[in-house]
Amino acid sequence: MYVARDILQRCVLAVACAASILGCAATGGSRNTVLEAAAVDFAAGQPEPLRPHFKVLYAEGEWNAVLNLNLLGHAAMKSGQFALAERAFDLALYRIESIYADDPNAKRAKSKFVEEKVKDFKGEPYERAMAYYYRGLLYLREGDFQNARAMFLSAERHDSMSESEEFQSDFGLMNYLAAWASFCDNDADRGRELLDRAYAAQGTIFHALPQAPSLLAITDVGMGPAKSTQGKYGEQLVFVPRADGTTLAAPDDEVAILVPAADINFQASTRGGRAIDFILDGKANFKQGAETASDVLIAASLATSMSALNTGDRGTAEAGGYMALASIGLGLLASVTTPAADTRYWWSLPAEVYLMADSIPEDGSSPVVAFVATKPPIEGQVPRAQSWSVTPAFQVRHGGCEVAWGSTHRVSSDDRTPITQHEKLRSERNALLRHELETAFLSSSPQ
């Protein structure tokens, strides 16, 4: 009778345990499902090619907001949704400009037991600089040359935030564009000053271009760098060129000056060390130390236990047991230590930016801006070289200045699944962000 009751109790207990575990899963699952459904609803009201970007942006919240807004803004520019792109980059730059002090997730990222990627994404200096670059291009498109200059100057400033003095202020493109915006704003003094800075940074490139051309065509070429990790525990962040060999040329009968004016891979890789690298190194050392101590203790435990078996000494056996327990504890500690560097990156960035300078014809007509992009064959993947024509996403004239911008690579879709959700310590800010998104992108429509 007692045996039967015991079995019944065990069964009830097992069912309760299983139910409680399933209940936990269901609760978390339904929370994610609700959020994902809201993200799908939000994205449904947006222009078709950008919906995947909107969905991810809404669902991931502040954790990845800067990255997702940059990707959205960039894709919107490529697809001709310029007002939408402006709003996206404004929201991203607001966060990049904000000082993150006493941020709870930044604090967690420094913990030995939490990964760096738990922090909100702000990007490395080259990524921040490129967000300003695109916003500057959008101001140029509007003919707001002063704010365009402000953006290019900010881009240069962010790129100069490298730890290594030798690599500071080497982004001549931003100074050249700021100078061009100044000339277009009829501020020749400021234009010359900024032009001198461009010459000082990369004289060979910018001396090849006229000082203040009336037509400037800017083209993004190829695919920019990726982030990866090195080190035993992935604690070292490294930048990996993804250059696919794409080059840009003017059509045969064109004689305009065309130069590669910026190398984004170079900008990424000359960043120098990061302050957080010291923290990640510390985490890696801690993990290594804990693993080593665990290994030593387990070996000692085995030896002690063997000795206890031979001698039959109870005290020695207990000591071996304690050492085994300590080894397990240290092993656990090592396993939950997370020194890996954050490798989230802006994957739609170009490898290079080309500039073409020309003059507006005397009859005032708009010159046709078109290029030919060529990608070399890739062994085992692409047998022959590929060529395709590149036309600008926009070409506008304001006063005596005409600017065009285009890209060799089309809109890259965002097919990240499953979407990562990071609500912890962000629920209030995420609620505000989602409200902000619903307001800012309420009536996104083609321009």
Place this chain on the structure above:
Amino acid sequence: MYRVCAFLAVLMSGCVSPQVQNSGGMAVRDIDPGIRGPVGGVGIEGQDIISMTDQMMRDILGNSFFSGNAVAPRVIIDGEFFVNDSGQAINKNMITERLRANLNRASNGRMLFVGRNYARMVEEERSLKREGVTDVGTTGLTRAQAGVDYRLGGRITSLDSRDTRTGMIQRHTQILFEMVDVENGLIIWSGLYEFARAGADDVVYR
């Protein structure tokens, strides 16, 4: 059995949702625009615009060029010649329009403000009156739109510096306001507003 219950309790405690702050969202709230908000960087912010325009307004009203005349001077205050040469994108109209609106209210007729940005609208109405499509209104006709005596100019500039060792970034921002006699080019009034602001991102962002 007690042990089993305790185990079950521990297991069940895992089901308790993590502490979610403000899970119901956050109702819209008003923030005093004259004080620094909960978020911000080192550049020009809303409270700076309020502070600088208030200061310039008081200074202009206290200047005899503008308020001590038998005939009220005519002034244009807009962003046309107010240059943003700083490292921060800004809508200059936020500054010039607030200055104009507050000056217009506070001067109470001692200064007259010409809306040159409305020139096309005014021209259309003038044409309608003169073509007889509308009557002449109640204030009569003038030979031309109003000319002005003074116009606002100025420049926003900034200087950024950074300590790579501590991650501290600092921006000195200077906003110059000038009133120019548009007949002879004399600068009859200048006002300067400047501030420096510094901050450091968490080390994980440096």
